[in-house]
Structure formats: structure tokens, C-alpha cells
Amino acid sequence: MSEQELREKLIILARENSDVLGSRQIVPGKDYIPPSGKVVGAREFEYLMQASVDMWLTAGRFSDEFEKRFPEIWGLKHGLLVNSGSSANLTALAALTSSKLGDRALKPGDEVITPACGFPTTIGPAVQYGLKPVFVDVDLETQNATVEMIERAITPKTKLVMMAHALGNPFRADKVSELCKSKGIWFVEDCCDALGAEIGGKHVGVFGDFATCSFYPAHHITMGEGGAVLTNNYQLNKLAMSFRDWGRDCYCPPGVSDSCGARYCWKLGDLPKGYDHKYIYSHIGYNLKVTDFQASLGLAQLERLNGFISKRRENHAYLEKCLKELGLDEELVLPKATAGTAPSWFGFFITLKQPGRRLEVVQKLEKSLVGTRLLFAGNLTKQPAFRGVDYSIPEVLTNTDKIMNDGFWVGIWPGLSTYHLDYIATQIFSAVR
Numbered sequence: 001m002s003e004q005e006l007r008e009k010l011i012i013l014a015r016e017n018s019d020v021l022g023s024r025q026i027v028p029g030k031d032y033i034p035p036s037g038k039v040v041g042a043r044e045f046e047y048l049m050q051a052s053v054d055m056w057l058t059a060g061r062f063s064d065e066f067e068k069r070f071p072e073i074w075g076l077k078h079g080l081l082v083n084s085g086s087s088a089n090l091t092a093l094a095a096l097t098s099s100k101l102g103d104r105a106l107k108p109g110d111e112v113i114t115p116a117c118g119f120p121t122t123i124g125p126a127v128q129y130g131l132k133p134v135f136v137d138v139d140l141e142t143q144n145a146t147v148e149m150i151e152r153a154i155t156p157k158t159k160l161v162m163m164a165h166a167l168g169n170p171f172r173a174d175k176v177s178e179l180c181k182s183k184g185i186w187f188v189e190d191c192c193d194a195l196g197a198e199i200g201g202k203h204v205g206v207f208g209d210f211a212t213c214s215f216y217p218a219h220h221i222t223m224g225e226g227g228a229v230l231t232n233n234y235q236l237n238k239l240a241m242s243f244r245d246w247g248r249d250c251y252c253p254p255g256v257s258d259s260c261g262a263r264y265c266w267k268l269g270d271l272p273k274g275y276d277h278k279y280i281y282s283h284i285g286y287n288l289k290v291t292d293f294q295a296s297l298g299l300a301q302l303e304r305l306n307g308f309i310s311k312r313r314e315n316h317a318y319l320e321k322c323l324k325e326l327g328l329d330e331e332l333v334l335p336k337a338t339a340g341t342a343p344s345w346f347g348f349f350i351t352l353k354q355p356g357r358r359l360e361v362v363q364k365l366e367k368s369l370v371g372t373r374l375l376f377a378g379n380l381t382k383q384p385a386f387r388g389v390d391y392s393i394p395e396v397l398t399n400t401d402k403i404m405n406d407g408f409w410v411g412i413w414p415g416l417s418t419y420h421l422d423y424i425a426t427q428i429f430s431a432v433r
């Protein structure tokens with residue numbers, strides 16, 4: 001058999017056996033219903049096999065294609081793949097510290113406004129770079145900070161607003177963007193949980209200087225591990241690429257040389273003139289790139305993105321209807337889409353109105369095989385990791401604490417159907433009543 005024939009045979013074999021390899025039925029009451037999960041099929045197996053037989057190993061044709069197609073979905077010009085959503089946040093933050101930004105470069109001691117209720121790696125990179133978090137509260141129904149909360153927290157030291165669209169429900173990034181622009185403040189939208197969400201018909205992420213995204217299996221599409229940093233700004237994209245790729249000045253993709261056409265003509269730092277541009281470093285960087293295996297999976301998932309988003313919306317609406325029909329809105333604060341936005345839900349968030357019952361309710365649900373999750377870190381300032389960190393809390397974090405103490409979420413991911421959601425609703429009813 002020729003190499004080409006063998007390749008084709010392996011790819012066909014992977015595609016045709018995807019049902020055997022990839023499917024798993026979840027039977028309510030018998031199997032655990034995870035709060036999040038991946039949906040994969042023939043295309044994912046096919047592309048992964050193609051990436052395997054390519055044996056390219058690092059970023060390659062699949063990552064190139066993904067980096068081309070992905071920002072187009074958002075209406076943005078540039079998108080860089082990285083190895084996680086956390087790395088995307090790190091890359092975006094690091095790029096904003098570049099001395100190439102002159103006076104606007106972020107420096108230790110600068111203040112960054114962020115909600116206290118969220119995921120640690122939205123704000124972790126800022127702490128690592130010596131910025132001071134200023135934690136604001138969130139709204140109880142949307143789990144998002146409002147523009148008014150952010151505006152009240154601004155001081156002359158505020159240089160960045162970096163915040164996530166909570167569980168796929170957008171905060172008003174359009175208004176936050178206007179505010180930041182008027183004050184010369186950088187704005188990073190963490191869209192890790194919100195791929196496909198919109199504000200006034202525009203994709204979240206287009207309002208900030210950077211948008212970040214995660215492809216961990218819990219998220220809207222997956223690469224296993226993976227993430228992306230997106231921007232419309234050519235200079236910011238180049239800076240992000242530098243930090244992602246070892247800090248180098250050169251921007252050639254793997255396997256390519258002389259993209260700048262001046263590989264041996266540069267004179268930078270104290271290096272001799274003509275030092276190979278491939279080995280000139282303008283930043284203290286990282287290596288946060290993906291492999292082509294990850295990108296191949298992501299590319300297959302991209303083909304299903306619209307279907308995934310619709311299914312998440314449909315499931316969210318259905319579960320809300322079930323809980324209301326059971327009269328549970330008496331006992332529960334149900335999630336509400338932020339006015340003027342179209343969420344792309346990550347999970348179904350519930351806050352128990354009566355304090356002190358969360359542990360009992362969550363344990364009952366888990367026992368009846370309904371998976372639950374908390375809103376990540378709850379109140380970040382209460383986490384052991386934040387002990388000793390220099391931060392400030394300008395206003396009391398009432399709703400954040402309520403969410404930390406009495407909130408949890410259940411799944412509405414595309415692998416679930418009304419069959420699962422009916423069961424989840426009745427189990428919530430038994431656990432709460």
C-alpha cells in the first residue's frame with residue numbers, strides 16, 4: 001500500500017467508526033449528568049487522524065486555518081491560538097505591559113478593575129505583573145458587574161478593566177468600552193464562557209482592546225486544551241504573538257523564515273548588526289502555542305458552532321420554563337439575560353433565595369446524579385490564593401457573597417436534551433422543596 005493509500009484508509013476508518021469511538025448515551029437517573037461536556041463525531045475523528053498522519057506536531061496547517069476563520073466569526077481582524085483560556089488572558093495582559101506601548105504600557109501598581117465574582121485566571125496575570133485589582137460587585141440576576149459599578153471604581157490609577165462575560169451572559173461591554181475609551185483605560189473582554197454571545201447584534205469581544213476565549217472541553221467548542229487571543233489592533237496582535245512565541249521580535253510561523261524580508265538586516269538591543277531576526281527577543285515571553293492536533297479538533301468543532309449555540313439557548317430556555325412551571329421561581333433567583341444582549345449560555349445558574357441551604361441542595365442533586373458547579377471562585381478575595389495580595393474593594397460585595405454562599409449551576413450543554421432537562425428540573429424540585 002502506498003503512503004497516500006494508507007493515509008486515506010486511516011482517515012476513512014476514523015470517520016466511519018466515530019460512533020463506536022465517540023458516542024456515550026447519558027441515561028437520567030442511571031448515569032451522572034455532567035454540568036458540561038464535549039460533543040464530538042465523525043469530523044473530529046477525521047481531522048484528528050489527518051493531523052496525526054501529517055506528523056507535523058507543532059502549529060501547522062490546521063492552526064493556520066483556524067486562526068484565519070475564527071476571528072472572522074467575531075468580526076475581528078486577528079486571532080492567535082494559545083494553549084488555554086488562561087494563557088489567552090496571560091498573553092493579552094502581558095502584551096499590554098510591552099514597552100513598545102510607551103506611556104500606555106501597564107506598570108506595577110496600576111489599578112485593574114474586575115468583578116470579585118469570577119474565574120481566577122481572568123485576573124491572575126494582572127496580579128503576577130504587579131497590578132492592583134480593584135474588585136467590584138455584580139448584579140444578582142445577571143452575575144455581571146454593571147457599567148455604573150465600574151465607573152464608580154475608577155481612580156486616576158485605573159489603567160485596565162479586565163472582566164468576563166459571566167456564564168455566557170454578556171455584561172454591557174459596549175458601554176464599558178465607551179467609558180474606557182473616554183478615560184484612556186485598556187479594556188480586555190474575557191469571553192472564555194461566552195463564544196457566540198452578542199450585544200446589539202455584535203459578537204462579544206469586539207468592544208475590548210483584546211478578547212480571550214477558551215477551548216477546554218467544558219466550553220462552547222473544544223480543542224481539549226486551547227484558547228485564543230483576538231483583537232482588531234495590528235500592533236497589539238504583534239505584541240501578543242511575541243509574548244506567545246518566546247518573546248521574539250520575529251513573527252514567522254513555525255517552519256517559515258524571512259517573513260519580514262530583512263532577516264539579516266536588523267540592529268536591535270546591543271546585538272551585532274545582522275543578528276538573525278529569528279533569535280532576537282524584544283520581550284520576556286513564553287511558549288504558549290498549540291499543536292496541530294488541538295487545532296484540527298477545533299476546526300471540526302467550528303463547523304458545528306452555530307448548532308451548539310442554538311442548542312445551549314434552547315436548553316436554557318427549556319430548563320427555565322420547567323423550573324417556572326414547577327413554581328420554583330418562588331425559592332430561586334433565576335438567571336436573566338442582560339438587557340440588550342443575546343447570551344450564549346455556558347450553564348444554568350441558580351441562586352437559592354433562602355440562605356444556608358446550598359450545601360444540602362447540591363449534595364442531594366449530586367446524589368441523584370445531577371452534576372453541579374459553583375460560579376468558579378465565588379468571591380475571589382476570600383480565596384486562599386488572594387491572601388496577602390494588594391487589592392482594594394471600594395464597595396461592599398453583597399451579591400458576590402450571596403452567589404458564593406447560595407449559588408450553583410447545572411448543565412445545559414448541547415449533549416443534553418429535554419429528556420435530561422426534565423429530570424434535572426424534577427431533581428431540583430425535590431432537592432429544594
Ligand SMILES: Cc1ncc(COP(=O)(O)O)c(C=O)c1O
Nearest residue numbers: 084085086119164192214215216
Ligand atoms: C471566565 C473564564 N476565564 C478563563 C478561563 C480559563 O480557561 P482555561 O481553562 O482554558 O484555561 C475559564 C475557564 O473555565 C473561565 O471560565
